[in-house]
Amino acid sequence: MNHDQSHALFQQALTLMPGGVNSPVRAFKSVGGEPFFAKRAEGAYLIDVDGNRYIDYIGSWGPMIAGHAHPAVIAAVDKVMRDGLSFGVPNALEVTMAQTITRLVPSCEMVRMVNSGTEATLSAIRLARGATGRNRIVKFEGCYHGHGDSFLVKAGSGMLTLGVPNSPGVPKTLADLTLTLTYNDFEGATRLFAELGEDIAGVIVEPIVGNANCILPAEGYLQHLRDLCTQYGSLLIFDEVMTGFRVALGGAQALYGITPDLTTFGKIIGGGMPVGAYGGRRDLLAQIAPSGPIYQAGTLSGNPVAMAAGLATLDLIQAPGFYDGLAKNTQILRDGLESAAKDAGIAFTTTGVCAMFGLYFCEGPINGYADAMRSDSARFNRFFHGMLERGVYFAPSAFEAGFLSAMHGDAEIERTLSAARAVFAEIAAV
Ligand SMILES: *Cc1c(COP(=O)(O)O)cnc(C)c1O
Secondary structure, three states: OOOHHHHHHHHHHHHHOHHHOOOHHHHOOOOOOOOOOEEEEEEOEEEEOOOOEEEEOOOOOOOOOOOEOOHHHHHHHHHHHOOOOOOOOOOHHHHHHHHHHHHHOOOOOEEEEEOOHHHHHHHHHHHHHHHHOOOEEEEEOOOOOOOOHHHOEEOOOOOOOOOEEOOOOOOHHHHOOEEEEOOOOHHHHHHHHHHHHHHEEEEEEOOOEOOOOOEOOOOOHHHHHHHHHHHHOOEEEEEOOOOOOOOOOOHHHHHHOOOOOEEEEOHHHHEOEOOEEEEEOHHHHOOEOOOOOEOOOOOOOOOHHHHHHHHHHHHHOOOOOHHHHHHHHHHHHHHHHHHHHHHHOOOOEEEEEOOEEEEEOOOOOOOOHHHHOOOOHHHHHHHHHHHHHOOEEOOOOOOOOEEOOOOOOHHHHHHHHHHHHHHHHHHHHO
């Protein structure tokens, strides 16, 4: 594979942008090597500036569940953009979007559109704090909620000690307000609430952790968080920026039958455009400006072109059997990878829910963050590059989830598995 054009662009980019990229994981730092630059994408494929084609298991980190450049999405954008790119006054597509979200995710009785997942989570915790009059929030090790100050915090030493900043620039006094728990640890959550429950504004959680590979909730764990929040008057916030419209039409909350107080969205909801949203109980959303005192605003929020792309995508995913097809294909891929690794004698396992999956270079089971961290990242990196050379693009990090789109069919999966057999054999020979 030739990468001359990508290489030249990356050399320029390095002098112009931090790390040569506009978002860190794109820089391939954890797998080594240089990123490729996309020229276009179609269906299950990314095509780079050197003309190489890759089967894409990232889908722009989640949004492209219908496949890249889906004709229905492109047509919707094309039609709407001809009437103007932004109005700064209400438009009908915002109403349609709100109707669609509240219908598909019934815990969201009202919604507010924003422009990214980060904005959605920041706004949701402001609402949780404003509505409860409390300052502390609880998050979980390994969960990612965007780059807001309150989320760039890790656990201090000892269960109930205060959080410490994960990044320079995050004030210690703010980090103090973020408490970090271990995902799937029932007892830890119970103890924390017993100690500080009356001060906790909200618990924010990825109901399926997709930012530390792909970790499923233990049986009853999300209900346990629901019960604690209810008991102590804290708000349960499901960050479904990744899982929303991905693991089921109604998101993880539909899959597990849990009703959060607030939910955040991003990724699929914009169909590839910069869109986020937060929604939830009517009495809570009613406290957001201008109907209430909690301030949150956005010049481009509800942008018509972005709404058009999102709505066209949300339309496609409501086709009968859409998620069954995705789940079936993802399972075929996971089973095929596991059996190829077994044949090569490589310790390997996968996790997944519907169209979202995790790959681990270690034995299962994967019950939590500590298990996810057992994956041999040197082996993953070899796997990543071996697959990339064979035209298959997985996430450039051992600790990110992968995604299928509706355009990943038998041909793509078979090509992926045949590449994987070759790569596993190479890894076994090292
Ligand atoms: C991607 C992601 C975010 C951040 O969304 P951005 O649009 O990148 O700001 C927040 N939460 C979760 C669970 C995510 O996966």
